[in-house]
Amino acid sequence: MLRSLARLVRAAPPLPAETVLRRSPTVARLTRPFGSLPGLRPIAINDLGADCPYSAEEQAVRCKLASLYRLVDARGWSMGIYNHITARITASDEHFLVNPFGLLYDEVTASNLVRVDLAGAVLDPGSSAAGVNLAGYVLHSAIHETRPDVMCALHVHLPDAIAVSTMQCGLLPITQEALVVHGFAGVSYHDYQGILINSAEKKDIQENLGPKNKVLVLRNHGVVVCGETVEEAYLLLDFFMIACQSQVAMMAAGVDGLAQISSVAFENMLKMKEEAKGVDTKTISEGKALQFGQQDFEACMRKLDRAGLSTGYPYRRPELLDRQ
Numbered sequence: 001m002l003r004s005l006a007r008l009v010r011a012a013p014p015l016p017a018e019t020v021l022r023r024s025p026t027v028a029r030l031t032r033p034f035g036s037l038p039g040l041r042p043i044a045i046n047d048l049g050a051d052c053p054y055s056a057e058e059q060a061v062r063c064k065l066a067s068l069y070r071l072v073d074a075r076g077w078s079m080g081i082y083n084h085i086t087a088r089i090t091a092s093d094e095h096f097l098v099n100p101f102g103l104l105y106d107e108v109t110a111s112n113l114v115r116v117d118l119a120g121a122v123l124d125p126g127s128s129a130a131g132v133n134l135a136g137y138v139l140h141s142a143i144h145e146t147r148p149d150v151m152c153a154l155h156v157h158l159p160d161a162i163a164v165s166t167m168q169c170g171l172l173p174i175t176q177e178a179l180v181v182h183g184f185a186g187v188s189y190h191d192y193q194g195i196l197i198n199s200a201e202k203k204d205i206q207e208n209l210g211p212k213n214k215v216l217v218l219r220n221h222g223v224v225v226c227g228e229t230v231e232e233a234y235l236l237l238d239f240f241m242i243a244c245q246s247q248v249a250m251m252a253a254g255v256d257g258l259a260q261i262s263s264v265a266f267e268n269m270l271k272m273k274e275e276a277k278g279v280d281t282k283t284i285s286e287g288k289a290l291q292f293g294q295q296d297f298e299a300c301m302r303k304l305d306r307a308g309l310s311t312g313y314p315y316r317r318p319e320l321l322d323r324q
Contacts, residue, residue: 040106045070045304046312047109047127061089062110063312064230065097068154070309071234071300073105077156077241080104083222084136087152087230088144094118096144098137100130110312118145135196142202143209143216143226150214150226152233157222160244165217167251171243173266174250174258178243183269184292185225185236186213192220215240227293234300235293 045066048059065087072078072085081104086096095117099108114132115124118141122132136155143153164171170189173182181187190208193201209216214226214236225240227233250258294316301313302321315321 042308043107043109044310045109046310047111048312052111058089059110059312060314061087061230062097062113065113065152066108066110067301067304067309067311067313068152068230068234069099069105069108070304070311071297072154072156074304075238077158077237078105079157082133083155083157084133084140085152085154085233086136086140086144088150091148091151095123096140098132098140100126100128101133101136102130103128116141138196138199138202139205139224142205143224145202146206147209147211147226149228152227152230153224154227154233154237155222155224156237158241158244160248161217161223161241162221163248164244165219165221165223167247169255170217171215171240172247172255174261175243175246177239177246179261179266179269180239181215181236181243183266184273185215186210187215187217188213189217189219192218229291229293231291231293231297233293235296238296 046063048054048062052059054062065085068085068087069078081102084098086098088096095115097113097115099105100112100114103112109127112126112128112130114122114126114128114130116122116132116137120132120137120141139155140153143150171178171181171187173179188209190205193204205216209226214232216224216226218224223237223240225233225237227236298313298315298317301311301315304311305313305321
């Protein structure tokens with residue numbers, strides 16, 4: 001793996017100065033404005049009543065997935081009513097939850113998520129009258145069908161991710177964030193075949209993602225990031241986007257003008273992953289394994305709850321929220 005990554009960096013051709021597209025601050029900071037309009041009435045994420053028909057396990061997943069939609073919107077990663085995030089309720093499920101098509105991300109709640117099976121049948125329409133985006137079904141059913149380890153799949157179109165998806169070199173292992181993505185997740189690539197509404201493309205998606213990798217760069221399109229938990233999928237996307245933003249900015253120098261990361265550094269990253277210690281001194285001293293993304297996501301949930309969005313998130317450290 002290290003040799004292949006090294007070849008990837010060496011093979012990437014330098015960009016002629018006259019052809020370099022310098023990064024536009026306007027494009028680089030592109031965000032979706034809807035979530036910041038003043039005077040908007042906040043919509044509670046956890047809108048499940050005491051008499052809702054769902055098991056406690058499904059209620060928890062619905063709240064967590066709906067919270068992720070809100071968080072993606074708050075980070076400026078949403079694209080109107082488009083794109084999609086899915087989550088299984090259990091690893092053995094042959095169905096998953098997805099957003100109702102036509103709603104903005106800040107309108108997604110625990111109750112209006114739609115449950116569909118791998119064949120595309122709607123098992124539970126949720127509390128809205130909306131349907132499901134066909135492209136979302138094709139992409140996510142392809143992943144959940146062959147990867148029972150993937151509990152959450154997150155697909156976005158963002159300028160820097162799209163830019164990297166068009167580069168033949170792909171995501172270069174040249175920053176710390178990129179090493180985390182390559183080392184903790186693994187990166188695959190899928191060539192663009194048009195808007196993803198043809199079920200025949202599912203086989204190619206499955207083969208290209210493979211049995212272990214968690215990041216699938218969709219050439220000329222965007223990215224889908226997978227996680228064994230909702231929390232992991234969120235943090236992997238965060239690292240991926242920082243890596244893409246850095247790569248787009250540094251491309252003006254050409255690959256030959258960049259300082260390379262040694263194979264030893266990458267091996268140290270893999271060792272950190274295997275030991276699962278993380279960087280929290282309290283967790284390390286207690287000898288506890290750290291779930292990737294847990295602390296990051298929980299901190300973000302506190303922020304949403306402080307904004308009055310009622311996430312329903314099952315905090316591992318509720319005392320941190322109680323003190324605020």
